[in-house]
Amino acid sequence: MSAPTPGTTPGPQPVLPSPADVAVLVDDLHVRFGTVEAVTGVSFAAPGGASTALLGRNGAGKSTTMRVLAGVVPPTEGRVHVAGIDVARDPLGVKRAVGYCPDVGGLVPRATPWEHLQLAATLRRMTGWEDRATHLLELFELSGVAHRTTTGFSHGMGRRLSVLLAAFHEPDVLLLDEPFDGVDPTGVEATFDVVREATERGAAVLLSTHLRELAVEACSTALVLRGGARVADMETYDLKGEEGARAYRALLD
Numbered sequence: 001m002s003a004p005t006p007g008t009t010p011g012p013q014p015v016l017p018s019p020a021d022v023a024v025l026v027d028d029l030h031v032r033f034g035t036v037e038a039v040t041g042v043s044f045a046a047p048g049g050a051s052t053a054l055l056g057r058n059g060a061g062k063s064t065t066m067r068v069l070a071g072v073v074p075p076t077e078g079r080v081h082v083a084g085i086d087v088a089r090d091p092l093g094v095k096r097a098v099g100y101c102p103d104v105g106g107l108v109p110r111a112t113p114w115e116h117l118q119l120a121a122t123l124r125r126m127t128g129w130e131d132r133a134t135h136l137l138e139l140f141e142l143s144g145v146a147h148r149t150t151t152g153f154s155h156g157m158g159r160r161l162s163v164l165l166a167a168f169h170e171p172d173v174l175l176l177d178e179p180f181d182g183v184d185p186t187g188v189e190a191t192f193d194v195v196r197e198a199t200e201r202g203a204a205v206l207l208s209t210h211l212r213e214l215a216v217e218a219c220s221t222a223l224v225l226r227g228g229a230r231v232a233d234m235e236t237y238d239l240k241g242e243e244g245a246r247a248y249r250a251l252l253d
């Protein structure tokens, strides 16, 4: 991966591997909503066993890109393969293959966390899932509310449950959109654990956030978006500390 000098225009688009060789392949993705061009020709590849942060300001196109990867929003143009599946041809197959924590919503208000897990296990025909469910509820400190409906959950509790549900079935591609939004330090640490566990078993993790420091902690590489376009593709090491903060600001301005 390469990073352009901060403040300059990005270099040429990356040379992309074959979809069979990577967990996620995005080739010249465009997404338009009427006259709004949310994503304007983004290309990147994400391998299994690695975590990639999608960084950028509000409106940069992060969530739209994540929705395409989750099979929720179709690409207007471009080629997108997730876990070997073409999202335009088989969005349902993609939905089955990934674990997706959307930036908002996704929870059933009248269901408890345990019922969410039961439902996910049933839909995915999982057996022997109870120990993992119990472990994850403890990790995210949700054991005490496992049998309470999510209606009265705080924003942070809902976010923690959404991350937990995305990771529950150990997907080959884990998509976390703004997992740290409003989440306390315990939830942040639990999310780091889930990302580490996923990459250690060979999954690809894509994590969208505008929080540079947490992206550095959670991910090994970063894709920086601005105005729907890719402006850098770099090691998160280069975004560390004061120098990293300056480099990041230069990419956004």
Ligand SMILES: Nc1ncnc2c1ncn2[C@@H]1O[C@H](COP(=O)(O)OP(=O)(O)OP(=O)(O)O)[C@@H](O)[C@H]1O
Residues within 6 Å of the ligand: 033, 036, 037, 038, 039, 056, 057, 058, 059, 060, 061, 062, 063, 064, 065, 103, 210
């Ligand atoms: N369904 C939609 N209809 C119209 N415009 C949309 C829609 N979804 C996204 N957009 C527009 O596309 C652009 C990119 O939005 P997106 O949500 O992908 O950005 P983001 O980087 O995730 O921002 P944030 O950090 O605020 O979540 C914005 O201009 C947004 O208003």
